[in-house]
Amino acid sequence: MNPHSLFASAAINIGLALVTLTLFSIFKKQPSFAPIFYARRLSNGQQIHFHDQTFSFRRFLPSVSWIPRAFRVTEDEILDSSGLDALVIIRLFKFGIKFFVVCSLVGLVVLLPVNYNGQDVPYQSYHSLDSFTISNITPGSNRLWVHFSCLWILSFYGLYLLYQEYDEILVKRIQQLQKIRHRPDLFTILVREIPICSEHKARGCSVDHFFSKHYPYSYHSYQMVYKEKDLEVLLSQAESIARKIEDLRERPTANKNKRETLLLDGSREDAVKISLHEDSLQVFCEKIRQLQHEIVIKQKELPVAFVIFKSRCGAALAAQSQQHSHPLLWITEMAPEPRDVSWRTLAIPYRILPLYKIGVVLAASLLTIFFAIPVTAVQGIAKYEKLKKWFPPVMAVELIPGLSSVMTGYLPSVILKGFIYIVPFAMFGMAKLPGCISKSKEEIKACNMVFYFLVGNVFFLSVLSGSLLDEIGESFSHPKNFPSHLASAVSAQADFFMTYILTDGLSGFSLEILLPGLLFWDVIKSHTVGRGTEKDPYLYSLPYFRIIPMVSLSVLIGTVYAVVTPLLLPFLIGYFCLGYLVFINQIQDVYAIVYETCGQYWPYIHHYILVAIVLMQITMIGLFGLKSMPAASISIIPLLLLTLMFNEYCKKRFLPTFHHYSIQNAVEHDELDAKSSQMEVNHEDVINAYCSPCLRPVNFLTSESSSTQPLVCSSSL
Structure with missing residues (x-):
């Protein structure tokens, strides 16, 4: 060049x-x-806040x-x-x-x-910029030092x-x-490859027995992760219908270029569509709630759980320790914060990773x-x-x-x-x-x-x-x-x-x-689907x-x-x-x-x-x-x-x-909470934070839901 x-x-x-x-x-x-x-x-x-809310030449400068x-x-x-x-x-x-x-x-x-004056005779090369590089230095020259x-x-x-x-x-x-320091993940560890309890044929009680025995003073509760593949499909379908309803409600009901009769007909047609979609959504919500209960009742648990501790120090010690003589059982690590959890990948068996x-x-x-x-x-x-x-x-x-x-x-x-x-x-x-x-x-x-x-x-x-x-x-x-x-x-x-x-x-x-x-x-x-909507x-x-x-x-x-x-x-x-x-x-x-x-x-x-x-x-x-x-x-x-x-x-x-x-940091933060007048961490909120989104209450028919608690949680106090 x-x-x-x-x-x-x-x-x-x-x-x-x-x-x-x-x-x-x-x-x-x-x-x-x-x-x-x-x-x-x-x-x-x-x-x-824009300086010029109305049209002005200043806005285009x-x-x-x-x-x-x-x-x-x-x-x-x-x-x-x-x-x-x-x-x-x-x-x-x-x-x-x-x-x-x-x-x-x-x-x-x-x-x-040094590069430019590297040779007595100008360096001739296809790369004419080489006169400014180390290539212009004569081989063996002391300038290279x-x-x-x-x-x-x-x-x-x-x-x-x-x-x-x-x-x-x-x-x-x-x-x-x-x-x-009050974030839920600092009190929580993620446990994988949980064996089934031989007595109750379930993993939930196995978690409770294990951590109650080995961490009797710091263990608080647990939250199991469930198989939710079928539930995810229903939720995606319900969300799609809810979006259609929202789009129909936001569609403008007036258009100056149309006659009043057309407006009324269009509004009635939209109302009929909204009613049909709401009925369909209600059916989906009932199916979702029924499946949520079935998942918990039938104990469709994965060998994965979030274990909550009373203190940050207890969680840190458990996360950094080998829990079992078999290193591929009870594998622990600090849990990611709730919004960072990749729920989809938790269902992948650890041994095939x-x-x-x-x-x-x-x-x-x-x-x-x-x-x-x-x-x-x-x-x-x-x-x-x-x-x-x-x-x-x-x-x-x-x-x-x-x-x-x-x-x-x-x-x-x-x-x-x-x-x-x-x-x-x-x-x-x-x-x-x-x-x-x-x-x-x-x-x-x-x-x-x-x-x-x-x-x-x-x-x-x-x-x-x-x-x-x-x-x-x-x-x-x-x-x-x-x-x-x-x-x-x-x-x-x-x-x-x-x-x-x-x-x-x-x-x-x-x-x-x-x-x-x-x-x-x-x-x-x-200019197409979003015309007139916010x-x-x-x-x-x-x-x-x-x-x-x-x-x-x-x-x-x-x-x-x-x-x-x-x-x-x-x-x-x-x-x-x-x-x-x-x-x-x-x-x-x-x-x-x-x-x-x-x-x-x-x-x-x-x-x-x-x-x-x-x-x-x-x-x-x-x-x-x-x-x-x-x-x-x-x-x-x-x-x-x-x-x-x-x-x-x-x-x-x-x-x-x-x-x-x-x-050290975990203990210092625990002591800081003990000395300060701040309220202690609500461990129930920590449990709810790690409840799978698929098991939370569904209410697509209202813009706001009064319920913020998860439908189910597996915990032991």
Whole structure:
């Protein structure tokens, strides 16, 4: 890629971003679009006040007021309103800003002049941007020791930031656990593989006998999980009928363009339909209530139960202990919070979960293999000179001035971004299969799958696709040469990743905040089925599985290229600044927070960034080898070992506290309740919170139900 292609990509992306952000600033002022751009605030019952409720020219003027508003939002405000998980995403963007600002200073002030003056004779290469990279340094030159020193500096700075972030987020996690200490999950454990009681032939009494005997002072009660497959079908059918009734009631009963007789006929027809649907719904409700009682009476219990304890300490001790000499019986762990429970997956037998996991690994592997086709095709477009040799008719592109620059600079990154957009959703669907007990664990598993997919396909496959089969074959036959092959391929792909960062940042984040898909659907709905009805907010949960891996990949790309191609680093600062602004807005106004894990996403983010630092060091080992500097290559090995030792230290110092509710914190929170004048936790509310939604009272015929208690609960006091 030449500079013209890079400039073409930058110009197109900047232009699209400006247009998109301008449209966003205008649409955000329109009251009709409030269900899209203020979905979270409306769902929380907040009133959105627009300065101009009536039509005025001012409402159609672009503004940047959302930008200073985003900068004014503090971390404490995000923590209070959205929780620590949402704050972790913002801290990821802030980490990127802090890390790449220093990298840019080192790269532009120190490395860039060294690279540009690396040869007495100007370096001639198809990659004309190579004069600004380490490729321009003469092999064996002492100038390479500058790169060596910068590698050590940036590595230690990255590790320092990682340690600081881990420590600060751990402190916030402990504080957040204290703040939410009355939440039901802190008193509850999930028990799986419960044996049937030999005396009563039921699992419920088995739970009561077991925990009454082994935890006589802290055990309180239990809540069984039941087989509810048939009940779920009836509930979905009843909900469908209830929605039809609601739509008919909300249908406008007046239309100025129709005659009065037609109005009366239409109203009568709707009334008849509503009456018929209500009768049908009443029948479904009776069937549902009857089936709910049958499920409990016939004891259609699953070998799964939620066990509630009188204290947090009792629950924490039970969750972290082996309950039985047979390790596959009475398997315990802390229960997820009630809104985070994945009820569907609790029905999957624990012993067959490994089969589900193998199936998911195979499916993800097949998707990765098939994705190699579009990635290789994209790199074929980016390598225009090689493409002309393979397919001569493509030279016709040169007949149109500037088209070749657009094709090689902008088109490949857009095509690649389009292909990988569907990947997180596909991986999230796969992550639901292995039987995770909570939605948060499903998203965390999806984060891992998406990240490694992107590293394997977008990064490694892109850098190796210039001579894909040769490079892979050489790497397998001579694994010791992998660093040098990786280094040469990474150096050649710097220009492509510049355009990828531009496209993912400018176009990707601007489309994220505009939400064009919802806008398009809202316009269609407003002019068809939803005409004249009040709009409900378009509320969706914060997509951690999509945001975290994508941003982590950009961290990886920037880290690997920090010493190789310093010219890439300023683009990354813009990327993280824009992402910070966009997701402050989305978290505050758009996305719903459907659960809170108190920062359990951060250990995975820490791991992703550490992988990036390790890859940077391995790449530099190979590059110094290619540049005839074996002493520098060997000297990086201690740095690599220090990085791996740092990772092991963090695993022992921080990770256990993220995976467990420590006994110390549990006891402190119990003592805090004992000393304070606050009311004790109502354990009956805890039991009811873990009653399956399918067993709760159903009343679709009224908008509000006076009954909030579950239909049944299995408990023993």
